[in-house]
Amino acid sequence: MKRLIYIQVVLLFLTIIGCKSSINSKSNFNERMKLTYQIIPEDEDLYYVEWKDTLGLNDGYHKDVLNWIKRPKETWCIITNEKADTLGYYLGLSTAQSFAYFKTTDSIIILNFMIGLNFFSDIFDNQTTLVDHQKAAQEYLNRHGLPLKYRPLKINLNKEIRKEFEIELKEQ
Numbered sequence: 645m646k647r648l649i650y651i652q653v654v655l656l657f658l659t660i661i662g663c664k665s666s667i668n669s670k671s672n673f674n675e676r677m678k679l680t681y682q683i684i685p686e687d688e689d690l691y692y693v694e695w696k697d698t699l700g701l702n703d704g705y706h707k708d709v710l711n712w713i714k715r716p717k718e719t720w721c722i723i724t725n726e727k728a729d730t731l732g733y734y735l736g737l738s739t740a741q742s743f744a745y746f747k748t749t750d751s752i753i754i755l756n757f758m759i760g761l762n763f764f765s766d767i768f769d770n771q772t773t774l775v776d777h778q779k780a781a782q783e784y785l786n787r788h789g790l791p792l793k794y795r796p797l798k799i800n801l802n803k804e805i806r807k808e809f810e811i812e813l814k815e816q
Contacts, residue, residue, distance in 0.1 A: 714766040
């Protein structure tokens, strides 16, 4: 009987955590992030966007690579054209990156930056099983309202390649 009550309490707890409410579906604060980016041409119609961000600096994740790739949040980017066709992207689930390749003959592209979860963060290191890791990741996603989308940036490839731009992204 005790076991049945325990299972019911655990299921109730997981249901409450898993439910999206207005409190956890959107972050309670606007996450500001400064970003430096540039578009680099590689070949005739092959480019990449490279960025440096301030994500995680307040939490002690500095620019040295071993520390930087272990931060719990990472910057994602989807590159589209004006017709909303996806040209390239980086959406996590690999070693954290700060670039994304894309191929296009369009002169105008749209950069869609987001903050997403770094599933391989050091905050999940104490999880012993994959199920525990997944639960901890889901709780982190819910608590921080991830992914967090920023307003798209419209880029003219005829005028803005090989130029470094420093901006503060605004939440969408």
